[in-house]
Amino acid sequence: MNILPPTSETELLNRAYTLAGKTLGDIAKLHQKYVPTSLIHAKGWIGQLIEKTLGANGSNLDQPDFINLGIELKTLPVTAQGFPCESTYICAASIPCEDKTWEQSRVWRKMEKMLWVPIESNSEKPLLAQRIGTPILWSPSIRIVTQLREDWEELTELMTLGNFEDLSAHKGKYLQIRPKAANAKTFIQVIDHQGQSISIVPKGFYIRTILTRQIIEHHYCT
């Protein structure tokens, strides 16, 4: 079953809202999709299921999932109380950074407008019994954009200058840099602060749960 991309934001939202309250089992049944027994060997399964259901068309391009709408789709695992369980991957960090400014950055292009689909996936609930929450169409407020830009600039500067020893997941209030690779033996060559070529594990930008928690809370309070 192939679902055409939504042609407007409204159409996307209407589709998304129909998912609220359904279980992953309900959705998987529609697509007769292969269902893994666990996410250990299928970590992207939920995200791909929701993408397919909503008709995402950005697939493997370095663009938002809904290219024509400029909207990035993210599933977000949350506890029964609505708190995010995990950080959220945004994009790979090219080193050295090719994006000259925050406004041109891949992080910003993906975060300018996002559709969050919460998945209640606490405890040891069976995968197919996990329930989809009310989707949230979100754009960061000025306050959050300012902080994101600050984080991005700090992290990008460290990578640009080659200060990889100072670069760690501890940096950044909302945005952080973490490994993003098949495993810890995957390397890329970069130039360090002394001009030496060194090997490091590829990195990616992630956003912390302190930000996604605000997104959820704000949505339910306004």
Add this chain to the structure above:
DNA sequence: ATTTGATCATTT
């Protein structure tokens, strides 16, 4: 071989 989708598993 890379980029997408992320969560798993160990450390703090």
Add this chain to the structure above:
DNA sequence: AAATGATCAAAT
């Protein structure tokens, strides 16, 4: 328990 560091599969 929460955060960091490591890892897995599909699609191209």
